[in-house]
Amino acid sequence: DGGITQSPKYLFRKEGQNVTLSCEQNLNHDAMYWYRQDPGQGLRLIYYSQIVNDFQKGDIAEGYSVSREKKESFPLTVTSAQKNPTAFYLCASSMGSGVTEAFFGQGTRLTVV
């Protein structure tokens, strides 16, 4: 079945450590996105990529980094520079040709202690 796979579902890290969240899609979508979700704040865009080897900062990119070496994969690294990294992270993809609906993964809950 086509879809978006995020792993792991739960992740615990010590403060000061970098951590990478995985996102893979087999929908043949061109565009991929990373959102951060905090209670009462909806979803905020961290980074997005419209094509391979290209990506743009979203509204809250500070302390995060991404790569897009393959169409199917869009990993997100939460660096030690991110001041409040504990959150629920959602990866999404869309066809990319104009505005279309986004399809979401099941999310990764990151807890930094």
Added chain:
Amino acid sequence: AQSVTQPDIHITVSEGASLELRCNYSYGATPYLFWYVQSPGQGLQLLLKYFSGDTLVQGIKGFEAEFKRSQSSFNLRKPSVHWSDAAEYFCAVGIYGNKLVFGAGTILRVKS
């Protein structure tokens, strides 16, 4: 700047009662509008979308939404709520660059 407002943080309805979740958007161009639903600890599922044409759109699970340009609104409705509809609902507007801007969400509680 573009934004989406969902005025109600929480809504509680009785099972079998009707439901309306409010959504107002701010966007200078023709809006592309979406409603998504999220169960706790899960990803988001698309309920319905509006791109153009008929302003009343039908979605999955018996939901519908009406686009009113004059009011900059895209309210979600369901005539009879089921206990399984309890979840968080997000309204979103699609903007240039193929991005979505989300509202803060409305948590729906269903009482039996």
